[in-house]
Amino acid sequence: MMRARAKNPAGSAKDEKYRRRHDEIIDAAAAVFARKGYHGASTKDVADRLGIRQGSIYYYVPSKEAALEQVCLIGVEGFLRRLTAIRAGGGSYTEKVRAAMLAHLEPTRDRHDYVRTFLGSRHHLPPAIRRNIARLTRDYERLFESLISEGVAAGEFRAGLDSRLATLGILGMCNAALTWYGIEEGATIERIAAEFADMVLDGLKQR
Amino acid sequence: MMRARAKNPAGSAKDEKYRRRHDEIIDAAAAVFARKGYHGASTKDVADRLGIRQGSIYYYVPSKEAALEQVCLIGVEGFLRRLTAIRAGGGSYTEKVRAAMLAHLEPTRDRHDYVRTFLGSRHHLPPAIRRNIARLTRDYERLFESLISEGVAAGEFRAGLDSRLATLGILGMCNAALTWYGIEEGATIERIAAEFADMVLDGLKQR
Amino acid sequence: MMRARAKNPAGSAKDEKYRRRHDEIIDAAAAVFARKGYHGASTKDVADRLGIRQGSIYYYVPSKEAALEQVCLIGVEGFLRRLTAIRAGGGSYTEKVRAAMLAHLEPTRDRHDYVRTFLGSRHHLPPAIRRNIARLTRDYERLFESLISEGVAAGEFRAGLDSRLATLGILGMCNAALTWYGIEEGATIERIAAEFADMVLDGLKQR
């Protein structure tokens, strides 16, 4: 997954310790970026969170921007892979969309700060990397959209459905959960996923 | 409406010119805050956008933070009022939710940068104002939620619906449009509102 | 006394009004310089004190520095003249020193802010003017000192007295009154002058 290191002392026993520290720093960065935004957060905030000195970060991460990149890469990781698997798997389109929504929400539980940072700060990445990540996102959206358009083609979803807008709507709905997940009481990922899926699949109305 | 001014020399004829310039500056601030985020934007960015010098801003706005406040206040303006009117008006709950979704999306068209800044940067406001605005937001969400829970009570919406989650989902879905409105081709506010309303009210599935 | 004007519209009837406004501005400047110090005071402070706009000051005064100069000139005005008169007048040296102390203190009552500004901010004047004023001060101190050294020569004051230090001590003591005059209750200029004169002339001790 190409997690570049600042100054990677070759070896294997010591390397382990190095990697651990490195990951702690990225984790702290994710936490403060998620809370304050990339520009609102300082490298000192990150260092303070770990009880180390500001300069020490640079032994593990070459720059603040690189830290953002690494956080974002972890933030997007897996989305595409899992959606690909769902699409390839069995079941109706209804079941696939439901599964896709759950799959989209699960990282919110497991890598909350990473996904939040990705969503909120990815546009502060340097152009090259941003474009790289934008491509991943686009591919992901297209894959999601194909689930819907194929469902329409198969006669399972309503004809005339704008699958692009539907995709953006569903993903937007799910992404919104990042804002209040952990704050709204009793809202587990599973409940959110189920409730949202019921809403968009069957509608709010009484049958 | 309380759009406070930095130094407003009393008067009325010349005052008009002052107000116009003031509004231009707030408008420029909304634009750059929306694009770069509050902390990613500098007062120089705002000044450059107007072809004036950095310091000149301070003739019209007392601080960057105050500019954010003014932008956010314009950003939230009207949401509560219009939703209150919809709720008090006639029609089924289905019609009301549909109307509410359109009403929620319209400011995206008319005050795009303001609403985006409000959504993305309001948590950088000084505590006092942030709390003030948080209250408005909470009231708005509750009002929206009441539309749904009353729809359930009236037997128009599904029993067992979690009206809180439904509200957060619908609003999140609509807010997501701020990200890509103006980029997605052919996606007018009316189409987005209609498509989203169809989706959550009737569901994606074929009947 | 060479009170330079910014743009002096010739004439005589209107000139009166101009001069009045000019003097008001200098007076306001003296007040804020005395309270906040030259660098701690802004031209806006001066304008606010008169209810006029910041820029309007420049119609009457060419610069902040020039305002300081004018305030300082009024602050020193008269000291030398009156001390010269006292020295030329009759009476014992004791009486003359006593009179000189009162004369030195009187401007504190009548032009408090001017004298305070002079004492506290004169070293912020541009070199040329500062030197000019320094000469006045030196002449004044020498004149005062001559009163004492002549008193010694006449056998009226103690032999061995360091007249230079005595002068600096007496003037410093009087100048200190500027700090608390108007605050210390019941301390009129006359009482202060008398008390200080008693102290340095006769000493604190019982005879």
Place this chain on the structure above:
Amino acid sequence: MMRARAKNPAGSAKDEKYRRRHDEIIDAAAAVFARKGYHGASTKDVADRLGIRQGSIYYYVPSKEAALEQVCLIGVEGFLRRLTAIRAGGGSYTEKVRAAMLAHLEPTRDRHDYVRTFLGSRHHLPPAIRRNIARLTRDYERLFESLISEGVAAGEFRAGLDSRLATLGILGMCNAALTWYGIEEGATIERIAAEFADMVLDGLKQR
């Protein structure tokens, strides 16, 4: 003594180096505050004096205001303590006042810039600290005054003496020395103290 540090990494060997640099910076601040006044001095002036960059100061001192506070605290230090000792010690009131004057003047020799800054810039301190220091000053003046009023009560000083004015006069006289100490040739602290004491205790006049 409470000489707070900006960021003091615990330790003891290296800490010494930090403290030394910190003290150098405070010393430079005292020097430029004494010469230009708090508002007339810039942090760049302080940095230039040490041959470091403006921003580097902030590694040692949290703000310009904090630097002023530290300078002032060093400036007032010891005055109260030493006067208390003099009062508690033996000797006549005449001897005590003489000793007090010397004690008051000694810091002028040893911490010239600190005391000058204290006297000239203390009113620019933030209110909380200013009040704190004002209390110290008041206590000091009262203690000094008690030396005089008790001397009167003991019949050693003239009856009818206004001990408050006498105190303010004596201290003002001594403080004036800050202005010219180091400039007036041959005026050592001891000579100044002695001459001033002779003047106020015995008077200028021949017996």
Place this chain on the structure above:
DNA sequence: CATGAATGAGCATTCATTCAT
């Protein structure tokens, strides 16, 4: 006569980054 509007230089402060040790 005075002002409204703007400027440009300077200021205190922050911050990502570097590097000798």
Place this chain on the structure above:
DNA sequence: GATGAATGAATGCTCATTCAT
């Protein structure tokens, strides 16, 4: 392996000053 110390560029903001109207 990590830090203490410093830097330099940028940032928000203030302020004396100017000038067309």
